[in-house]
Amino acid sequence: MSTRAKEILVIxxxxxxxxxxxxxKIAGGKEIIFSNLVAWxxxxxxxxxxxxxxxxxxxxxxxxxRVVFIYVGIVLALPLFMPFTQKIxxxxxVRSLYEAVEKLPPGSKVLVSFDYDPPSAxxxxxxxxxxxxxxxxxxxxxxIMGLWPQGPQQANIAIDKILEDPEMQARNLRYGExxxxxxxxxxxxxxxxxxxxxxxxxxxxDYRGIPYDSMPLVxxxxxxxxxxxxxxxxxxxxxxxxxxxxxxxxxxxxLGLGNTAVQAPQMYTYLNSGQVVGxxxxxxxxxxxELLCDYKGKxxxxxxxxxxxxxxxxxxxxxxxxxxxxxxxxxxxxxx
Amino acid sequence: xxxxxxLLITGIVGVGFVIQYFIPHAPFSYMSDWFSDWxxxxxxxxxxxxxxxxxxxxxxxxxxxxxxxxxxxxIIASFLLIVIIGMVEGKDFRxxxxxxxxxxxxxxxxxxxxxxAILAFFVASASYRAFRARNFEATxxxxxxxxxxxxxxxxxxxxxxxxxxxxxxxxxxxxxxxYPQAAGQRAIxxxxxxxxxxxxxxxxxxxxRSHIGGGE
Numbered sequence: 001m002s003t004r005a006k007e008i009l010v011i012x013x014x015x016x017x018x019x020x021x022x023x024x025k026i027a028g029g030k031e032i033i034f035s036n037l038v039a040w041x042x043x044x045x046x047x048x049x050x051x052x053x054x055x056x057x058x059x060x061x062x063x064x065x066r067v068v069f070i071y072v073g074i075v076l077a078l079p080l081f082m083p084f085t086q087k088i089x090x091x092x093x094v095r096s097l098y099e100a101v102e103k104l105p106p107g108s109k110v111l112v113s114f115d116y117d118p119p120s121a122x123x124x125x126x127x128x129x130x131x132x133x134x135x136x137x138x139x140x141x142x143x144i145m146g147l148w149p150q151g152p153q154q155a156n157i158a159i160d161k162i163l164e165d166p167e168m169q170a171r172n173l174r175y176g177e178x179x180x181x182x183x184x185x186x187x188x189x190x191x192x193x194x195x196x197x198x199x200x201x202x203x204x205x206d207y208r209g210i211p212y213d214s215m216p217l218v219x220x221x222x223x224x225x226x227x228x229x230x231x232x233x234x235x236x237x238x239x240x241x242x243x244x245x246x247x248x249x250x251x252x253x254x255l256g257l258g259n260t261a262v263q264a265p266q267m268y269t270y271l272n273s274g275q276v277v278g279x280x281x282x283x284x285x286x287x288x289x290e291l292l293c294d295y296k297g298k299x300x301x302x303x304x305x306x307x308x309x310x311x312x313x314x315x316x317x318x319x320x321x322x323x324x325x326x327x328x329x330x331x332x333x334x335x336x
Numbered sequence: 337x338x339x340x341x342x343l344l345i346t347g348i349v350g351v352g353f354v355i356q357y358f359i360p361h362a363p364f365s366y367m368s369d370w371f372s373d374w375x376x377x378x379x380x381x382x383x384x385x386x387x388x389x390x391x392x393x394x395x396x397x398x399x400x401x402x403x404x405x406x407x408x409x410x411i412i413a414s415f416l417l418i419v420i421i422g423m424v425e426g427k428d429f430r431x432x433x434x435x436x437x438x439x440x441x442x443x444x445x446x447x448x449x450x451x452x453a454i455l456a457f458f459v460a461s462a463s464y465r466a467f468r469a470r471n472f473e474a475t476x477x478x479x480x481x482x483x484x485x486x487x488x489x490x491x492x493x494x495x496x497x498x499x500x501x502x503x504x505x506x507x508x509x510x511x512x513x514x515y516p517q518a519a520g521q522r523a524i525x526x527x528x529x530x531x532x533x534x535x536x537x538x539x540x541x542x543x544x545r546s547h548i549g550g551g552e
Binding site: 065068069071072073076086087088089091092117118119120121122149150152153156157160183185186187188190191193194197198201202207208209250261265266268269272281282284287303306307308309310311312313314316317319320321324 | 368373376379427437444445452457464467468469478482485486489490493513514517521522525
């Protein structure tokens with residue numbers, strides 16, 4: 001069978017698999033969870049097959065990148081059906097963010113900036129959901145905005161998800177009084193700078209066109225001095241760096257961050273210097289925060305997939321290095 | 337004059353920006369507000385300009401049947417579809433339940449998430465093919481990557497659960513992130529900062545002129 005034919009076969013299999021699960025879901029089918037035995041058998045098969053690949057590599061038969069793709073696909077998908085739970089350890093940076101939020105009195109005004117778009121949503125959306133949910137639970141007033149055009153719509157999705165929960169519905173949260181979505185404003189870091197003197201000048205109306213002064217929640221908010229806490233969800237520019245450099249350093253805002261795993265390392269410098277009170281880094285940070293909030297969201301659910309995928313990538317790095325050293329330190333894999 | 341006037345404007349605005357940052361009181365604070373408002377206006381215009389430019393390039397590509405012109409046709413169709421639907425729905429176009437919102441949630445999100453998800457496969461493949469312990473520095477990088485990759489997921493602590501608290505993989509990952517990594521980041525950030533200061537001074541003083549184009 002040619003490589004092209006194999007690729008088409010895999011695509012057909014994935015499409016059929018996806019359609020079966022989609023129709024099962026809309027037909028109200030129960031969530032599929034493997035038994036412990038099936039899950040352990042699958043893990044054993046996975047480990048054995050990786051061992052076999054290692055033996056083949058030692059014997060000089062190298063695998064191609066398509067095999068790696070298949071393994072990554074399998075280890076990302078299979079854990080979604082496994083019954084295991086993992087003990088999540090809370091890191092100091094996540095705990096400090098939670099504690100900073102817990103210190104705020106009821107009625108505090110919290111500014112949340114959604115500075116990301118859908119590609120980063122798997123990492124940042126769970127953070128947004130659990131953070132806003134915690135704010136509502138503590139009776140804080142939430143003001144949402146975005147420096148990315150898609151940010152406020154991501155916020156809407158988060159709010160919709162939160163309001164599906166009967167506990168949140170019972171709180172009878174009102175738009176304009178308990179939360180507001182000011183929408184997107186062009187201008188990158190200059191939006192933050194201008195908000196230092198006037199929120200209204202940057203957001204004369206909310207994302208639906210409701211005038212700023214007609215919303216009781218924000219009517220009396222002039223600038224950052226009327227905000228008790230800020231939380232920034234960021235996937236790049238403009239985002240966390242700009243919030244730290246302008247809102248924190250210039251206007252003294254108390255800021256917490258939620259970043260993609262790629263961006264989080266840069267934020268440790270601001271964390272260690274005390275410029276930000278806490279940091280949620282990547283999906284793991286989101287899962288840790290969910291644990292502190294006693295809420296099982298998508299970050300917790302997907303952590304098993306992330307654990308498996310990290311282990312498989314490390315296994316392939318080891319296999320690649322074995323091939324490198326046995327092959328006289330030549331990268332024969334480059335052509336694969 | 338075609339070069340002198342833009343240089344003069346750049347110099348005055350640059351000096352004004354520096355002053356308003358260090359003296360945040362009237363009248364300089366008004367200047368800061370004024371600049372910020374103008375930047376937002378220019379930023380909004382740039383979005384329109386960018387969209388129109390994308391259309392112009394895509395239309396030219398389709399008309400002249402350049403390589404991969406089919407993708408350009410898809411861009412034009414998608415652009416027109418979303419713009420027309422957004423305009424028909426008026427100012428409430430982003431409210432949940434509208435057609436625009438439906439397109440966003442059920443077309444834009446899955447498509448863009450799929451594009452980004454492909455990264456996981458490429459990262460795995462690239463690690464397998466290129467992440468080698470070629471020398472001492474590369475080996476250090478490999479070890480650090482191992483600590484961070486395993487320490488950042490719960491399974492790391494499950495594997496090293498027998499170790500005393502403080503020596504588990506999550507602790508080692510935190511140490512890597514907070515000390516060697518943060519030190520490296522600081523060095524890079526300070527370097528970038530110094531570079532920005534020197535370049536900005538060159539632009540403000542008119543020594544660096546490439547931004548005004550021309551090139552004689």
